[in-house]
Amino acid sequence: MAFYSMAFLCFILLFVILHEIAGRLFPDHQWTIRLLAGVSFYLILSGARIVFLLASSVTIWGGALIISRLAKDNKEYRKTPGLSKEEKKLSKKKCQRRQRSLIAVIIVYNLAILAELKYLFPVLSHPVALPLGISFYSLQSISYLVDVYGEKYEAQHNFGKVLLYLCWFPQLIQGPINRYDLIGQDLYKPYRLNAPRLRYAFYIALFGAVKKYAIGDLLAPVVNACLNDNSAGYPGSYLLFGAFLFAIEQYANFSGGIDMAMGASLLFGVKMNDNFRQPYFSTSLAEFWRRWHISLGSFMRDYVFYPFVTSKPISGLTKTINRRFGNHAGRAIIGGISNLIVFALVGLWHGPEKHYLMWGMYNGIIIALSDAFAPLFATINRTLGICEDGKGIRCFRIARTFMIVVFAGYFDVIGPVRTGIACFANTFLHFDLHQGLNMIRTLGTDGVTSVQAAVTACIATVLLFINSLYKEKGISPLEHIYDRKYYVRWIVCFSLMIMLLYSFTVSSGIRGFMYAAF
Amino acid sequence: MQRSDHIKRILKALLFVIIFIMIMIIFDAAFLMDEGVTEDMLADYSVKTGIETVFVGNSAGEMLDADSYSMMTGECAFNMCTPSQSLSVSLGNIKLASSQHHVKKAVLLMTFDTVGPEDYDAVEHLYYRVVNSSSPYHKRITGTIRNNMKQSFSRDVVNTESSLNIWIPWENETVHGLSNVSNALKKRVSRVISGDRLGKDIAYDLNTVIYPTVPDDMDADETNLLENDIGLVSELGIPQGLLADDKLTDLARICSYCSNNDIDLTVMITPHRSDYYDRYDSFLENVTIADSYLDQFVSKRGFMYYNTEEDEELHVKLPDEYFYDWEHVSGEYVDRSTEYLTGIIQMLE
Numbered sequence: 001m002a003f004y005s006m007a008f009l010c011f012i013l014l015f016v017i018l019h020e021i022a023g024r025l026f027p028d029h030q031w032t033i034r035l036l037a038g039v040s041f042y043l044i045l046s047g048a049r050i051v052f053l054l055a056s057s058v059t060i061w062g063g064a065l066i067i068s069r070l071a072k073d074n075k076e077y078r079k080t081p082g083l084s085k086e087e088k089k090l091s092k093k094k095c096q097r098r099q100r101s102l103i104a105v106i107i108v109y110n111l112a113i114l115a116e117l118k119y120l121f122p123v124l125s126h127p128v129a130l131p132l133g134i135s136f137y138s139l140q141s142i143s144y145l146v147d148v149y150g151e152k153y154e155a156q157h158n159f160g161k162v163l164l165y166l167c168w169f170p171q172l173i174q175g176p177i178n179r180y181d182l183i184g185q186d187l188y189k190p191y192r193l194n195a196p197r198l199r200y201a202f203y204i205a206l207f208g209a210v211k212k213y214a215i216g217d218l219l220a221p222v223v224n225a226c227l228n229d230n231s232a233g234y235p236g237s238y239l240l241f242g243a244f245l246f247a248i249e250q251y252a253n254f255s256g257g258i259d260m261a262m263g264a265s266l267l268f269g270v271k272m273n274d275n276f277r278q279p280y281f282s283t284s285l286a287e288f289w290r291r292w293h294i295s296l297g298s299f300m301r302d303y304v305f306y307p308f309v310t311s312k313p314i315s316g317l318t319k320t321i322n323r324r325f326g327n328h329a330g331r332a333i334i335g336g337i338s339n340l341i342v343f344a345l346v347g348l349w350h351g352p353e354k355h356y357l358m359w360g361m362y363n364g365i366i367i368a369l370s371d372a373f374a375p376l377f378a379t380i381n382r383t384l385g386i387c388e389d390g391k392g393i394r395c396f397r398i399a400r401t402f403m404i405v406v407f408a409g410y411f412d413v414i415g416p417v418r419t420g421i422a423c424f425a426n427t428f429l430h431f432d433l434h435q436g437l438n439m440i441r442t443l444g445t446d447g448v449t450s451v452q453a454a455v456t457a458c459i460a461t462v463l464l465f466i467n468s469l470y471k472e473k474g475i476s477p478l479e480h481i482y483d484r485k486y487y488v489r490w491i492v493c494f495s496l497m498i499m500l501l502y503s504f505t506v507s508s509g510i511r512g513f514m515y516a517a518f
Numbered sequence: 519m520q521r522s523d524h525i526k527r528i529l530k531a532l533l534f535v536i537i538f539i540m541i542m543i544i545f546d547a548a549f550l551m552d553e554g555v556t557e558d559m560l561a562d563y564s565v566k567t568g569i570e571t572v573f574v575g576n577s578a579g580e581m582l583d584a585d586s587y588s589m590m591t592g593e594c595a596f597n598m599c600t601p602s603q604s605l606s607v608s609l610g611n612i613k614l615a616s617s618q619h620h621v622k623k624a625v626l627l628m629t630f631d632t633v634g635p636e637d638y639d640a641v642e643h644l645y646y647r648v649v650n651s652s653s654p655y656h657k658r659i660t661g662t663i664r665n666n667m668k669q670s671f672s673r674d675v676v677n678t679e680s681s682l683n684i685w686i687p688w689e690n691e692t693v694h695g696l697s698n699v700s701n702a703l704k705k706r707v708s709r710v711i712s713g714d715r716l717g718k719d720i721a722y723d724l725n726t727v728i729y730p731t732v733p734d735d736m737d738a739d740e741t742n743l744l745e746n747d748i749g750l751v752s753e754l755g756i757p758q759g760l761l762a763d764d765k766l767t768d769l770a771r772i773c774s775y776c777s778n779n780d781i782d783l784t785v786m787i788t789p790h791r792s793d794y795y796d797r798y799d800s801f802l803e804n805v806t807i808a809d810s811y812l813d814q815f816v817s818k819r820g821f822m823y824y825n826t827e828e829d830e831e832l833h834v835k836l837p838d839e840y841f842y843d844w845e846h847v848s849g850e851y852v853d854r855s856t857e858y859l860t861g862i863i864q865m866l867e
Contacts, residue, residue, distance in 0.1 A: 001677045
């Protein structure tokens, strides 16, 4: 079900009305309408495969309660008068062992379902339809369970509320991977929709739709023509053009979809976690990953990277390396290895295909190398007298990071890894600007795209760039417009609506959300 | 909140909707897809009397001038061919003409694209609007709403972006290029200023014509036959992308309608430039298979199928310089192509 469709419009209208009625009649139980919306949405799109979601919900709900109970019992026990320190320590250890065992079993169970459906079956050439949002809610389940164990928050006693956290419908299509502590309050509190809130949600969704349809969908055919399984022989200039457009398409498609989901969620008073923070203004790849797909990046950081590097054997190893090779060595080697593991997982999270693993490793290797050589770069900068905070060096770093991301597109889009590598090599060894320009010209004559589509995508991209630029400076254009007189808002709104509608007429076909497939 | 604030807010919302509708109306005029060709054709049709023979099909069929044909044969003919006319619209045209005239003969002038997988939704939408434009206003609105609802909530569409875009008329009728836009605007404005409407009420209940829910023109046996025929497409090894099942269904419906209403139907693949088959490597081979299948398909239903390529003298009588592209004859040679096609039609009789 597309967000921009009659089915979704009717769905959302029905549940907004029910939600408002519930808000008046029984505000404390208004969340049950949200739950009903989530379950209905799931049933409509995924039918009987809801059992996988229910199974995950039951395990983490029950698991979190047991973990909580064990911690509570342990605390109670430790209050028993006359217990020695040793006994207290032993009791804590025992409790932690039990908790960890339980967490391990539940995580393995949830990941096993994900692995079986998403990786094993496709590898055995028996692809199955994945339960809706499994890649997203599986990670949400893990974060909830681990946070309850870490006593970040109390375990939720109400099963319905846990289920709502996992099946909140706007997040099911392509995320974000919401955190319980950030979204939980909004999910369960009473909320009343009013005109300004409705308007705000509408603007966010509208801008998201413009990104998705006027940029993402209009660029997609060009990207497909440039970057495909037969691209190995194409000139580098043509490939670079395709990869450049892919970077824009991917951002527009993904962030546009998230904005639309965000707008839908805001109608129910639920502010979902941010997933992007102007990623193409990053000065390094590591920073890029803190701004791009934030919910996945932060999940990997909090539940894979940190637990790994702070685990006893690894931190011991880091200290040993530091002692032997100097202070930076431990960080560089262990950090590098950790990054490779994290990005291999990020790659695999996208799918079982080899090129995703390659794409993940590409990111991991560059981050590891840049971290390892950071002192050397700092020394070079000092020697050359380059001001680290200067505007020039910042622009250079932004451009450099963007190009690194653009090159990553070869491994992200193109199926065969060999072809991806050949394309990467062609960018440097067989650039051939003349042939590339000729091939770009044929995109219009071969009917891949049209002047109208190209102009529309350009205008929308410029708008997106200006919007990002303002946001980077700390100004929210949306809120800026929102404070203006109604006719100014209307002009903006009508312009965006016309751009959106016009983009459909020049589009050669509607594409789904890229990340919905993950 | 005070009552006056409430009223103010409601008025603002109303004003917003009104402005939006006005913008959509302007866009609607500017993006009229075929620059009014369908409108012109139906305007001419509405003042025509005593039609006996009707030509339907896509723009390639415009190479047959109905007035010249009438002069040569003595039959009162009218050409209802329009750009990218789909088979369901052709059926609509035959039904429209036969419901208002005593039509004895119909000639379907088509290219292989007509029975291919290309989507003609936009044209059908446009046709529906134009045909209904002479209806009383309330009928037009209710008809449009009824049809849009039917399409918008249909199983295939309801989950897609099209389900909302159906409600924006110009979404389905878009022309590209500034000159097309200005032509369309000029035409629409001049029509409004001159008050030039379709002369006769040609409004027709198109729910059963263009968007039928059941194949109403076929009895149960024939529906089965159609299914069997469609099954043959794959059995004969016709490459995918050349013949589309839904188009064959429409062709079967045209045959069925003509059969039930005593209309003599001729299905004809129109002449084309000699390099027409050079478009794709395997095109000719595929076309031969499709051609033979269409021949069987139409003949089985008791009508005549003719591919002008069968005529060895085609490219002598209609040399390449008569065509301004693969399949469209230049205006100055239409008398030649009319003469040629009239001869073929008479020969087939």
